[in-house]
Amino acid sequence: MLAELLRNLRGLSQIPVRRVQAALGVVGWALVSGFIAPPQATTPATASTSLPAPAAVQLSPNSRRAYAEVLKLRLSPARELLRLELASTPTAPAPLLVANCADFVELVVSQDAGRYEALEQAQEARLAALDKAPASAMRDYARAEITLHLGLSQLLFRHLVMGGFHLRSGYHQMQDVVRHYPAFAPARKTLGVCEFAVGSLPEGYHWLLRLLGLTANVDTGLKNLALAAAQPSDFQTESQIYQSLIRESYYKKPEECLRLTERLRTQQPDNLLFAYLAMSVNKRQHDGEAALAAYRARPTAPGYLPVPYLHHMAADLLLYKGEYAASERENLAFLRDHKGRHYRKDAAFKLYLAAWLDGQPAAAVARYREQINRPGPTDVEEDNYAQHYYHEAQALNPVLTRARLQSDGGYNQQALGTLRSFHVTPTTLWRDRIEEPYRRARAFQGLGRLDSAWFYFERTQTVAGHRAPYYFAPQAALQQGYMAKNAGKNVQARFYFEKALHYPWHEYKNSTDAKANLALRELK
Template sequence: MASLANVFRCLVPARALAARRAGRVAGWLLFLSCAADTAPAAGGARQPTETVAASGELTPNCRRAYAEVLKLRLGPARELLRPDLAGTPAAPAPLLVANCVDFADLLLNQDAARYEAIASAQEARLAALDKAPASVLRDYARAEMTLHLGLSQLLFKHVVMGGYHLRSGYRQMQDVVKHYPAFLPARKTLGIYQFAVGSLPEGYHWLLSLLGLTASSGEGLKNLALAAAQPHDFQIESQIFFSLIRESYYKKPEEALRLAERLHAQQPDNLLFSYLLISINKRQHHGEAALAAYRARPTGPGYAPVPYLRHMAADLLLYKGDYDDSERENLAFLREYKGLHYRKDAAFKLYLAAWLGGAPAATVARYRAQINQPGPTDVEEDNYAQHYYHEAVALNPVLTRARLQTDGGYNQQALATLRGFHSTPTTLWRDRIEEPYRRARAFQGLGRLDSAWFYFERTQTVAGPKAPYYFAAQAALQQGYLAQEAGKKAQARFYFEKALHYPWHEYKNSTDAKATLALRELK
C-alpha cells in the first residue's frame, strides 16, 4: 500500500529537503507522501455510498501475502500471490498487494536498476484494474497504486510525472472517501496525505496553490485516528502512522514506543516491527534499547535486505563510543545499499569514528574526502555532512563527543565530557554557542528541566538573532515544548515563533515544520 512507503519514510529519517526548490518539494512529498486532474473511474457504476461490501476486504490469501510484506518477507509474499495473479489477473486485491511488494522492494534499496521494471509493472497493474468490475476495493486500489507510481517517479527524480500522479492519486483518494465514507483504509491513506499537505511550511504554499491542493493537518489526523481505532485490513498501518506523527511532530513518544513494543512482542519474526522499535528508541535517545533491538532482529532466508538498518546501528555504536564496530557497520551499509541518499552522512560518520577513535591520519582524511563525492543532498543528514565539508572548520572534539553521547542517551557521560570544554578568546563563535546547547540537551535528557531551560536560554543569548547555526533555533523549539507541557501557552507561542525567525541553518526546514505545527496545536 502507498502507506507502507510512508512507514519507511517515517522510520528512515528522510526529511528530504533539497537545495533547489523543486528538490525540496520532492523531498517533502517523499517524507510523508503528500500530493492533472483525476481521471474518471473506469469499469462501471459505483457501489452505494452507505455500505461497504465484502469486496472491500482482502481475500484470505492476499491477507496472508500482505502479512508477509509487513514482515519484509517479499519473496514469500510474491509466491503466495502468484496463483491469484494468474487466475484472476484483474482482481483488485492481488494487484494491490503485488504493487505493495514491488514498491517496498524499491524503497528499501532504492536501486535505480530496478526502477524501470517496477514502474512498468505498476502501470500494467493500473491498466489491469480498468477491466475489474466496479467496487470500493477497485477504486481504492487504483488510488493507492497511482500514489505508488508517483512516489516511485519522484524518488528517481521524474518530478513532473511524479507530481502529476501524486496529485491524481490524492484526488482519487478524496473521491473514494466521499463515495465510501465507511471504508476505513481510504481514510487511513487520505489522512496521511492530508497531514503531509497541511504540514508543509509556508514557503511551499506556492506549490499547493499551483497544484490546486488544500488540506488540514488536523483533519488528516482525525481521519488517521478513525482508521487506527477500528478493525480493518490495514489497521496496524493506521496505528503506526498515527503514533509516528504524534511522536515526531507533537512530542508524544510514549504511545509510539508502547505500540512498537507490543507489535514486536506479538510478532518477533516481523522485521518491520523490529525496524520500528529500533528507530523509535534511537530517536528518543534510548541507545542501549535500540542496539538490543537491532541485535535481536529477525534474519534469514526470505527477508528482504534492509541496508539502512546497518547505518542506524553504526550511529548507535558511534554514540556509545564503539568506533571500530561503527566503522564496520557503515562500510557494510555502503557496500549493500544501492541508493544515493545517506552516503554523505555515512562518510561523515566514518570520519567521526576514525577521528575520535584515533585512526591514522590518512584514514581520517580519506573518509572526510569521501563526503564530497558526487551525490544528492536531499536529506538533511547529507546536507549537514556536505555543509560541514564546505565550511572546512575543525570540529571541537569535546563538543562532538558530548553531542554523540546525548544522541545516544548517555547524558551523565556527556556532562562529564563537557567538563573538559574551556572557552578562551580564540574559541570559535560556533563552539561558544554549541557548548550551552549541549549542556541543555543533557540536562533535558536527565529530566533536570530548570537547568535545561537555563542553558537553552544561554544558547540564544550567545548566538544572538542571526547566527547561521541550528543550536539557537533548536533551543527555542525545545523551550516551546517545555512551556507547552507546563501549560504556559503564551510562553510556548513566543518560543515557537522565535524558532521560526532564525535565519538559515542546517535543520531549518524540519525545525520550522515542527514549530509551525506546534503553533497550530496551540490554537
Template sequence: MALAAFFLEVTNGGRIRRRALLDVAALLSGLLLMGAKPPQAAAPETAPAPTALEPLTPTSRRAYAEVLKLRLDAARSLLRSELAATPKSPAPLLVANCADFVELVVSQDAKRYDALTESQEARLDALDEAPASALRDYARAEITLHLGLSQLLFKHLVAGGFHLRSGYHQMQDVVKHYPNFTPARKTLGVCDFAVGAMPEGYHWLLRLLGLTPSVEAGLRNLSLAASQPSDFQLESQLLQALIRESYYKQPAEAERLTARLTAEQPENLLFAYVRMSVAKRQHHADAALAAYRARPTGPAYLPVPYLHHMAADLLLYRGDYAASERENLAFLHESRGQHYHKDAVFKLYLAAWLGGQPAAAIARYRSLINQPGPADVEEDTYAQHYYDEARALNPILTRARLQSDGGYDREALATLRSFRPTATTLWRDRIEAPYRRARAFQGLGQLDSAWFYFEATLSEAGPKAPYYYAPQAALQQGYMAQSAGNKPVARKYFLKALAYPWHEYKNSTDAKAKLALRTLK
C-alpha cells in the same frame, strides 16, 4: 501499505530539501515524524456506522502479512496463482504492488526502476477493466500514489507530480463515495496530515498540484482508520502512534505498540526496524541496539541497508568506534541508493578521528564527504556543509553531542566539564557548549538547568547565527513552556525558532515549530 513502506526509507531523517516535489514524496510517505502536542481540533469525530467491508482474499491477506514482514519473495509466491486465475481482482493486484513498491523504495535500485514502474502501470490498466467497488477504487488510488512516489524518488518530477495529484484526488473520491471504507481514510488521513505540515514555502506547489490538505482532518481520518477493524487497521494504528511519537512528542503509545508487535512477531523485520527507530529517536541507544541485534535476518528478507547506518550511529553514541566503522562500511557496500552516503562517510570520519586512527585514514574519510552525490536529505546537507566550511570540530563538544544523542546524558555532562573556552574559541563552539549542556540536563529531567543553558545559547548566538543550536534551543523552550501550560511563552519561543535564518536543519525545525503553534490555537 504505501505509507508504512516508504516510512522505512525516510523515518530517521528523510527530510528532503531543495526539491519541492521530493519534499512532497518524503512527507506523504515517511512523514518526517516530528513535533509537539496534538491539536484539540484533532479529536476523533463520531465514527461512521460500520458497514460490510470488502476484505482482502485469504491468499492476499497472507501475502500482505509477508509484505509487512519484508519477505517479498514469499508474498509474490503466494500471489502468483491467484493473479493467474483472476488477473483483474483488486486484492492481489494491490498487495502485489505493495511488494514492488516496498522493494523499489527500500532498495532505491535504479536498475529495477523501469520494470517495477511498468508493473505498476499494468496493474492500473487491469483495475480500469475491473468492476467498480470500494476495494477496486481504493486499490487504484493507492497504486497511483505508489507510482507517483516511485517516480518522484527517482526524480521524474513531472510524471511523479501528475500521479501524486491524481492519486490524492482519487483517494478523496473513494472516501466521498464509500465513507465507511476505512482503509481509504488511513491513506487520505496520512496524506492530508503530511502535506498539511509542509512549510509555507511550498504552499505554492500544493496549490499548483490542486492539494488542499488539513492536518486536523488528516488526524481525524487516521484516527477513524485506526479505531475500526479492517485488513489495514494495524498499519493505521502504527502510523498514528508514530505521528504522536515524533510529531507530537508523545512516545508512550509508539513504545508500547512496537514492543508488543516485536514480541508477537519476532520474525517481522519491519516491526523490528520501527522499534529500533522509535528507541533511537527517543535517545534510548541501548534499547535500539538490542532491537537491531534481535532483528530477523536471512535470505528470505528484503535487504535493508539503512539498518546498518542506524546501528553505526548508535555505536558511535556509545563510543564503540571500530564497530560503528564496520556498520557504516557495510551500509555503503550494500546500499544501491544515494541518500545518506555523505552522512555515512562523515560518521566514518568521526569514528576514525575520535577513535585515534592514523591521520591518513582520518583525512581519507573526510575527503570522501565531498565525493559526487546528492545532498538532498538534511543529514547529507549537514555533512557537506561541514566539509565546505573547513573548520575543525571540537572533540569535547562532539563527544558530548554523540553521548547525549544516545541518551548517555550523565556521561555527556562529565565530558563537558573539560570544555574551557578561550579567546580563540570559535563562535560556533561558544554557542554549542551551552546548548549541549541544556540538552543533557533536559534528558535528565532537570528542566530548570536546561532552561538556563538554552537561554545562554540564545544569548550567545544572537538573532542571526547560521547554526542550528539557537533555533533548536528556542524550539525546545517552546515545548517546555507548552508542557507547563504557558501558551504565551510557548508561542514566543516557537516564533523565535522560526525567525532564525538558514541553518542545516531549518526545514525540519520550522515544520516542528509551525505544527506546535497550531496546537496553541
C-alpha cells in the same frame, strides 16, 4: 492534467530547476517516509472515531496472508502467495494492491535504480488491469493507492513531471474514494497520511502545492487517520503505526508509539519492519541501548528484503557509545550494500567522526572526509548537514562532538562529564561558544533536570544572537516551547515556537519550522 502541470512548470522559468527538484523531493520524502518510517493538532485526534457503517470486506484470505508477509519485509514469499491468485483472477483488486505494495516497498527500501523500470512498468500494468475490474470500494481504493505508489516511485528516482502528475492524481482519487465510500477505513488511512504530509510542509513549499493542485488541512488528516486507526480492517495496524509515529515525531508524545512498537515486536519477533520501527523510535527517543537491543534481535533468516539502512542506524548507535571500530564496520557495510544515493554523505561524515575520535591515522580520517564531497543529493537533512560541514571547513571540537554523540544516545551523565573539560579561550570559535550551553541543556533535559536545561537553552540563544547560521539557537527555542507547553504555559510556549521560526537558515530549518508550526496549530 498532465498538460496543465507542464504549463505550470514552464511558467516557473524564473525559479531555478534545483529549487523545483528540492521541493518535489520534500513532498515525496514526506510521504515516502510515512510509508516505511515510517510519520494531533488538537491533542492528537481521538474523539469521534466511528465510521458511518461497518467496513466492507477488503483483502481476500490469500491476499491477507501475502500482505502480512509484505509487512514482515518477506517479499518473495508474498509474491509466491499472490502468483496463483493473480493468474486465476488477473483483475482482482486485492492481490493487485498487495503485489504493488511489495514492489513499492522494494523500491523505497532498496532505492535500486536497476529495478526501477521493471517495477514502474508493473505498477502501470496493474492500473490497466484495475480499469477492467467492476467498480467497488476496493477497486477504487487500490487504483488510488497504486497511483500514489507510482508517483512516489517516480519522484524518488527524479522523474519529476510524471511523479508530480501521479501524486496529484492519486491524491484526488483518494479523496473521491472517501467521498463515495465514507465507511471504507483504508482510504481514510492513506488520505489522512497524505493530508498530514501535505498540510505540514513548510510555508516555503506552498508554491509547489499550489502548482500541483494539492490542498490539505493537518487537522482533517489527523481525524481521517484516527478514524482508520480505530476501525477494524486489514490495514488497522498500519493506520495505528502512522498515527503513533506522527504523535511521537511531531508532537513529542512518544509513550503510545513506544508501547505500540514494543507490543508489535513482541507479538511478531519474525517481523523485520517492526524490529526496524522499534529501533528507529528508541533511537529518536535517545535510548541507544533499547535501539541496539532491537537491532541485535532483528530477524536475519533468508527470505527477508535486505535493508542496508539498518546498518547505518546501528553505526550511529555504536558511535554514540564510543564503539568506533564497530560503528565504522556497520557504515562500511551500509555503503557496500546500499544501492540508493541518499544517506551516503551522512555515512561518510559518521565514518570520518569514528576515525577521528578513534585516533586513526590522519590519512584515513582525511579519506573519509573527502568522501562527503562526492557527487550526490542533499535532499535529506542528514546529507545536507554533512555537506554543509564539509564546505564550512571549520574543525570540530572533540569535546563538544563527544558530548553531542553521548547525549544523542541517552548517555547524558557521561555527556556532562565530557563537557567538564570544555574551556573557552580567546581562540574558541563562535559556533563552539554557542554549542557548549546547548549540549549542556540537552543533557540536563535528558536527565529530567528541566530548570538547568531551561537555563542553558536560554544561554544558547543569548550567545547566538539572531543571526547565527547554526541550528543550536532555533532548536533551543523549540525545546523551550515544548517545555512550556507541557507545563501548561501556552502564552510562553507560543513565544518560543514563534521565536524558533524567526531564525534564519540553518541545517535543520525545514524540520524545525514544520514542528514549530504544528505546535502552534495545536495551541490554537
